Amino acid sequence: MKKTKRILALIGAILLLLLYVVAFVATVLDHTSDMRYWKAAVAATIIIPVLIWAYSFVYRLLKGSDDKESDDVTKNKTDVLDKNDTLHK
Numbered sequence: 001m002k003k004t005k006r007i008l009a010l011i012g013a014i015l016l017l018l019l020y021v022v023a024f025v026a027t028v029l030d031h032t033s034d035m036r037y038w039k040a041a042v043a044a045t046i047i048i049p050v051l052i053w054a055y056s057f058v059y060r061l062l063k064g065s066d067d068k069e070s071d072d073v074t075k076n077k078t079d080v081l082d083k084n085d086t087l088h089k
Contacts, residue, residue, distance in 0.1 A: 012052075019044060 023041035030037075
């Protein structure tokens with residue numbers, strides 16, 4: 001899962017870089033656009049990551065948390081309870 005996240009993050013970074021390159025080239029070549037493409041690229045740089053975060057946040061809320069931390073905490077609580085039961089017997 002960690003490798004998949006890294007690959008997706010790299011793809012996202014490349015796409016953002018390409019977004020800037022295409023917007024810059026379009027702005028330089030087309031003087032009538034009044035920097036419309038550049039403004040769209042900057043807006044997309046902010047909006048796209050926020051939307052991705054929001055989608056993943058809602059997905060985690062609907063699916064339920066599968067974090068290792070919550071599993072570790074539950075396991076540690078169970079271990080402590082088992083040790084306490086063993087000590088009191």
